Amino acid sequence: MTSERSNAPGTRPFVGVVGGVGPLATAYFLNHVVRLTVAERDQDHVDMVVLNHATIPDRTEFVLGRSEQDPGPVLARDARRLEEFGADFLVMPCNTAHYFTQQVLDAISVPFVSIIATTVDAVRDRVPGLRAVGLLATSGTSSSGVYQDAFDAYGVATLVPDEADQAVVTSIIYDQVKAGRPADLEALRGVVERLVERGAQAVILGCTELSVVAVDHGLLDEPLFVDSTDQLARATIRRAGGTVRGEAPGA
Amino acid sequence: MTSERSNAPGTRPFVGVVGGVGPLATAYFLNHVVRLTVAERDQDHVDMVVLNHATIPDRTEFVLGRSEQDPGPVLARDARRLEEFGADFLVMPCNTAHYFTQQVLDAISVPFVSIIATTVDAVRDRVPGLRAVGLLATSGTSSSGVYQDAFDAYGVATLVPDEADQAVVTSIIYDQVKAGRPADLEALRGVVERLVERGAQAVILGCTELSVVAVDHGLLDEPLFVDSTDQLARATIRRAGGTVRGEAPGA
Numbered sequence: 001m002t003s004e005r006s007n008a009p010g011t012r013p014f015v016g017v018v019g020g021v022g023p024l025a026t027a028y029f030l031n032h033v034v035r036l037t038v039a040e041r042d043q044d045h046v047d048m049v050v051l052n053h054a055t056i057p058d059r060t061e062f063v064l065g066r067s068e069q070d071p072g073p074v075l076a077r078d079a080r081r082l083e084e085f086g087a088d089f090l091v092m093p094c095n096t097a098h099y100f101t102q103q104v105l106d107a108i109s110v111p112f113v114s115i116i117a118t119t120v121d122a123v124r125d126r127v128p129g130l131r132a133v134g135l136l137a138t139s140g141t142s143s144s145g146v147y148q149d150a151f152d153a154y155g156v157a158t159l160v161p162d163e164a165d166q167a168v169v170t171s172i173i174y175d176q177v178k179a180g181r182p183a184d185l186e187a188l189r190g191v192v193e194r195l196v197e198r199g200a201q202a203v204i205l206g207c208t209e210l211s212v213v214a215v216d217h218g219l220l221d222e223p224l225f226v227d228s229t230d231q232l233a234r235a236t237i238r239r240a241g242g243t244v245r246g247e248a249p250g251a
Numbered sequence: 252m253t254s255e256r257s258n259a260p261g262t263r264p265f266v267g268v269v270g271g272v273g274p275l276a277t278a279y280f281l282n283h284v285v286r287l288t289v290a291e292r293d294q295d296h297v298d299m300v301v302l303n304h305a306t307i308p309d310r311t312e313f314v315l316g317r318s319e320q321d322p323g324p325v326l327a328r329d330a331r332r333l334e335e336f337g338a339d340f341l342v343m344p345c346n347t348a349h350y351f352t353q354q355v356l357d358a359i360s361v362p363f364v365s366i367i368a369t370t371v372d373a374v375r376d377r378v379p380g381l382r383a384v385g386l387l388a389t390s391g392t393s394s395s396g397v398y399q400d401a402f403d404a405y406g407v408a409t410l411v412p413d414e415a416d417q418a419v420v421t422s423i424i425y426d427q428v429k430a431g432r433p434a435d436l437e438a439l440r441g442v443v444e445r446l447v448e449r450g451a452q453a454v455i456l457g458c459t460e461l462s463v464v465a466v467d468h469g470l471l472d473e474p475l476f477v478d479s480t481d482q483l484a485r486a487t488i489r490r491a492g493g494t495v496r497g498e499a500p501g502a
Contacts, residue, residue: 011306012306020293020296020298020299021293022293022296023285023290023293024282024285024286026281027284027285028282030277030278030281030282030301030303031278031279031281033278035275035431039274039429039431040429040430041309041429041430042305042309042429043305043307043308045274045305045306046305047271047303047304047305047306048271048302048303049302049303050281050299050300050301050302050303051299051300051301052281052296052298052301054295054296054297055262055263055298056293056294057294058293081336081337085332085336086332174292178293179290180286
């Protein structure tokens with residue numbers, strides 16, 4: 001072997017991605033991990049296995065009690081299968097699916113890097129003295145309280161859109177991105193403005209479908225936005241032993 | 252269960268992707284499959300498991316005899332692992348890796364959809380009375396003869412760039428796309444012009460890194476180009492029971 005970065009198993013942590021929720025968001029996550037990794041050649045990238053399990057029952061429908069098809073056991077089984085495949089740690093590029101985190105944790109013995117915890121840490125790093133954050137997410141994520149509970153622990157208020165604005169966000173996620181149609185960026189910006197007027201010092205793109213919109217429209221360059229897919233991609237590269245573009249090696 | 256498209260195992264063929272060669276090309280392949288699938292909701296997409304095995308030894312280096320690190324057994328093992336994971340058929344979004352197709356076939360019992368055969372069929376469909384086709388690919392693909400052998404069977408000549416032009420193509424693949432840098436599109440167009448002057452009636456983008464360039468620069472809209480990633484994505488969706496945008500269902 002001429003290189004430490006050979007294909008020998010166990011050389012660097014192997015990433016398992018519990019994905020497909022949704023499929024385009026999973027593809028963007030993979031693309032984002034590759035783009036963000038400092039690499040001169042293929043072998044500098046992190047090894048990953050991505051389960052793009054598109055047919056998992058809808059997460060928000062179940063969280064809101066509108067469907068009896070429980071995605072929790074499916075996500076838990078997928079996570080266990082990825083561990084059995086050889087993954088050294090797991091990520092799940094879907095915020096709403098984190099409602100089922102405990103079921104996933106109960107099914108695996110390898111570490112799980114949470115998109116919620118990673119994003120909360122990033123917001124707190126971004127805004128010193130953080131008091132209030134806006135959350136753009138599915139109704140499932142908002143009503144499940146995964147972000148609110150995490151921010152409550154730091155005395156930070158989580159502001160969610162009012163009912164009319166949440167309907168706009170839901171439509172962008174379900175009727176536009178998941179359906180392969182262009183996103184109504186101006187409508188999204190209106191929702192964001194009203195969160196900022198109410199005191200939001202940062203706005204979380206807390207749905208991986210909104211991360212698709214963020215990449216397509218350059219929102220990642222605006223410091224107001226903290227994108228959950230972007231943060232999970234960075235955490236994934238670091239934990240897998242890669243270097244994130246713009247960061248010091250081993251950061 | 253309220254839908255035929257439930258998450259029940261075996262409902263629709265489950266796709267295994269022998270990937271990571273290279274990583275960005277694999278991400279583009281996944282993205283392209285999702286974008287090309289007719290879908291109103293997540294559950295309309297095809298289920299896939301993508302092994303993004305970036306640290307596989309370089310294919311071209313081995314094919315050209317410059318490296319003793321043989322990627323063949325690694326690709327064969329990856330394919331077998333994906334079959335064991337539950338994949339109903341396999342694809343490998345890397346043209347050069349198809350030099351090792353027989354090793355992959357020997358390791359698996361599920362069907363394997365070849366990017367070479369799929370692309371050759373697409374070129375023959377595109378150009379009635381085809382006599383000569385240009386090939387843009389790695390030196391490994393060109394010298395391995397995978398495309399030449401396939402076209403020879405139909406009496407079609409495969410034109411490859413001369414040495415100086417191949418160096419341009421190699422640099423775009425290795426020094427630009429694989430290294431995360433912008434591609435020199437004008438240089439690529441010069442190579443294409445000279446293939447057309449020599450009689451090429453179509454030009455194959457026979458390297459999945461060139462497919463990245465094709466998507467980024469809109470080359471898929473130009474009828475001269477037949478893109479191997481695009482063709483493999485279409486074949487994958489059809490075989491997995493999905494519908495390709497712009498095609499009749501079940502085509």
